[in-house]
Amino acid sequence: ILTAAYARLGFFDEVERILDRSPTLLELESCLEAFERYQVQDKLRPWVCAMIFDYLSDKDEEEAYRFAIVAVEGEQRFGLALPSETIARIDAWITTGSSVLFVCPESRTAYIPGSRQSPISGISHLDYVAVPRPE
Secondary structure, three states: HHHHHHHHHHHHHHHHHHHHHOOHHHHHHHHHHHHHHHHOOOHHHHHHHHHHHHHHHOHHHHHHHHHHHHHOHHHHOOOOOHHHHHHHHHHHHHHHHHEEEEEEOOOOOOOOOOEOOOHHHHHHOOOOOOEEOOO
16 A cells, blocks of 8 residues: 555655565455455555556566556446546557557457457456567
8 A cells, every 4th residue: 555655656766666575466366365365445456556557567568467457447346447547548558558469369359448358259358368569
């Protein structure tokens, strides 16, 4: 929670130092377990996921993507939507900013902002896979 506050206040060096020492927060499953174990308030969870997405976006794009999806789906998952500017920034990274393209493993449908799943297969965006971007 303190790290999320640092991120919101712009103390990014402090965020980096804390997350560098917190490997269990950097994997989505263990992070979500930590939310439950430490009873992190639902309204803070999308912010923490967005912060970890930012941290991972240039270190581990596939795991960053998973945190991005959970952050963007904050309203449905936790009852709190991030501000539209934050969602737009994350969506832009997913669609054009990352070095890979995130697609449905079955239909090969690319991530669609504002949707939670492939319109063809119904597979959740969270289960999309990374593929090389077409040139």
